[in-house]
Amino acid sequence: MIQEDALERARALLIRRYSALTPLENADHALFTRLGPPEPVARGREIAIEGMPIRSPRFLVSGWACRFRLLGDGRRKIVSFLLPGDAIGICGRARPLALCSAAALTECLLLNGSPAFDDIWDDAQAHPNMVEALRLAGALDEKLLLDHIVRLGRQTALERMSHLLLELHWRLSQVGLANDWAFRLPLTQELLADGTGLSVVHVNRTLQQLRKAKLIDWRQQTCIILDPEGLRGLGEFAPPRLSEWV
């Protein structure tokens, strides 16, 4: 059954993602078989609403989403992009109010994490590695937020774009969604603008600049980083030192 097949791939992806953070055991792998029913979300649909209680912990297993905030006059800022393998609404047993909204940018598939998390919080001793992996995932999220702040506060358009592309590539490669330096980037320039704090027009020009400089190639939702070193020189993106994060 295609449904089963998708679920199997989702589990493999989650295991890959969290194993990269800290080695997991069979007991941990088993957690991923205990995920709730898959929930497909259509593009544009909201996944969370700022100020409303978080529903339940979920894993994004396919598609792209984002967390965002709106200002009174309609200006929008994308706070972070959510990629396959990312968790949504993990905060122990608590169900606090969402700090920002989240929405699907493409067709998405979510898995309810409640059963697994009930197991984990019921007996944290039984899953020390999984608890550690979740802690590291949280630290990684924070690192990305800090990167984002530096990007917005002190980098030029060209640098921001380079940095963001390198970040996205690194994250996708962690879950096997990058072929070498090529990856699917299903974002419109408007979304990139809201992500980088630029205007659409300027995003367009910045991308053209990167293309003309032969640093990247981007056609039909596929981005290829042609010159990783060159791009790094601009963006100063440093992947997290996972192996040393204890």
Next chain:
Amino acid sequence: MIQEDALERARALLIRRYSALTPLENADHALFTRLGPPEPVARGREIAIEGMPIRSPRFLVSGWACRFRLLGDGRRKIVSFLLPGDAIGICGRARPLALCSAAALTECLLLNGSPAFDDIWDDAQAHPNMVEALRLAGALDEKLLLDHIVRLGRQTALERMSHLLLELHWRLSQVGLANDWAFRLPLTQELLADGTGLSVVHVNRTLQQLRKAKLIDWRQQTCIILDPEGLRGLGEFAPPRLSEWV
């Protein structure tokens, strides 16, 4: 003894800060008597260094500090300001690598939190409220980071400054360091620039604009918010809904 006196005030401040997040019991209050020796830090001195292991959990009990990142060419971005009552390096028992550097902006006093945290993590059941307060403090930190991202990505200089001033005022008022709408703001304009992602010159002009509009007054390190409503209209700062954060 003056030392003892300062310690007593520090404890009261911490209790006030964390009680505001969730009601604490006597057992929790007792934790704050178990804090390590006070560590004074001179202005400009580093408190943490990006990429180095975090030393131990500490509480900032007086003075201002900040977390920051540096870019290759010396550009600096202040990621967040640390105010009295804020914790530094809390992440369970783990001692991961610091995600960014931190430095004292004024003379600071830190208290080592290790003894108290050992108690807490040894037996989390014994201090449910304190654990909850720490979780909320973490959520609050994240909220502030998200605010910061929106500020940098989608607000003008005038809006950013208004937002930041309202945030600082709210945080200081939580620990009793604001007299109504007046508070001590021991920052140079250069630091405000690194905090808002602007240049020093533009910070200067922005502040003058706020002053001319009779929204604020700022002299000798004392800031007075003359027109809270006006400032809020610009900055759109919304204090966290603590009472509803469950």
Next chain:
DNA sequence: CGCGTCCTTGACACACGTCAAAGAGAGTGG
């Protein structure tokens, strides 16, 4: 008094935003 740090100003440059309109593709329906 002289020095350092910080604030303030003015003139100027430019990165980026805004506005408007014209392509380019992907679907859709006839």
Next chain:
DNA sequence: CCACTCTCTTTGACGTGTGTCAAGGACGCG
């Protein structure tokens, strides 16, 4: 298979918010 529409990208012209440079104050401090 051709309009037709929609969304998204691309371009040009132009405006402006913010940065940069450079110099001069103001103030505290030794």
